[in-house]
Amino acid sequence: MTVSKTAEKSSEKPADAAKGRKDAAEAQPEALQLGELSEQLGYVLKRAQLKVFENFLRCMASLQLTPAQFSVLLLVEKNPGRNQTEVASTLGILRPNFVAMLDNLESRDLCARIRSTNDRRSHILVLTDKGKAVLARAKKLVASKHEARLNDLLGQANREALIGMLSKIANEF
Amino acid sequence: MTVSKTAEKSSEKPADAAKGRKDAAEAQPEALQLGELSEQLGYVLKRAQLKVFENFLRCMASLQLTPAQFSVLLLVEKNPGRNQTEVASTLGILRPNFVAMLDNLESRDLCARIRSTNDRRSHILVLTDKGKAVLARAKKLVASKHEARLNDLLGQANREALIGMLSKIANEF
DNA sequence: GATATTTGATATGGTCCATAACAATTATCA
């Protein structure tokens, strides 16, 4: 719904420190009225999602993990020995697009492709030792810097309610 | 966080009608365990957002409006007479990317660019009569087919709580 | 009136998403 990532970089933030009032005769631009937009589910969902991803990337800067990469590592750790098709499809990634992603993770020695002996077409996925170590550190960062922020903002109960509602939407909408 | 749009087209849905059980000796692939992934804010946020946009597009199929286009029409209706820079920036759209978007809406006679007499650099944006009519129909479709679905799924109170929490995240995270 | 800034626009590159097609391997079944 329209929200880009560098939106706040340049000029107009809500941080209109000494501006908001028309001190002199310099007619200010006047912020636009959002109106019904602020009640639109899709609009607010997209804005929230961008903010959360942005924060995730900052938290993971030291490990250089994107949300998608983190989800792959999490899923492979929980389900070692599955092939590319299985992992990709449960994450909603199309097989062709999963190739470059794995190339990346494999080149960084975070996970490995192993030719299956049962079915020599498929590649079995496993985390390397380094992959496990990195994932463990990633989990700690996410918990302490990322998810913790939600608790500060919404409180534990609301945080759980939010996750529950979003899951419901993701699965039943 | 990885969720594509054609994820459910091909094979593995939760709709494993007569499959789930290993009736014969045809060892089934066994669904993967999501594990901690289902508790990750970013993951569930992204999945929900994709589902909501998908549904939005279906509801708007007759009007051919994307979520981004709908948000532009809503904002211009609420704030007629503003220029491209102002509208684009409050939506988080970068000016260069807003040009093609407006070209589209203008070519469909939904909104118009008018050279400002005050500042001949800027284009003032307004909805055309057709634009107002289309937006009115769009609002009805969104309310009846889209937002109503949230009420069915979560209930009125939870729906409002959800929007509130997402707004808070969008603004304060 | 010279210089800087703003506005809309173009060009361009990056990332992500989606489809078609291919070789290697395996499954199906006549």
Added chain:
DNA sequence: TGATAATTGTTATGGACCATATCAAATATC
């Protein structure tokens, strides 16, 4: 058994969206 179909990972490719640099015209600044 052997011909045909299906699956797996892969490449190539195109589209949508996002981001930056740059430009000419118009305006602001001093």
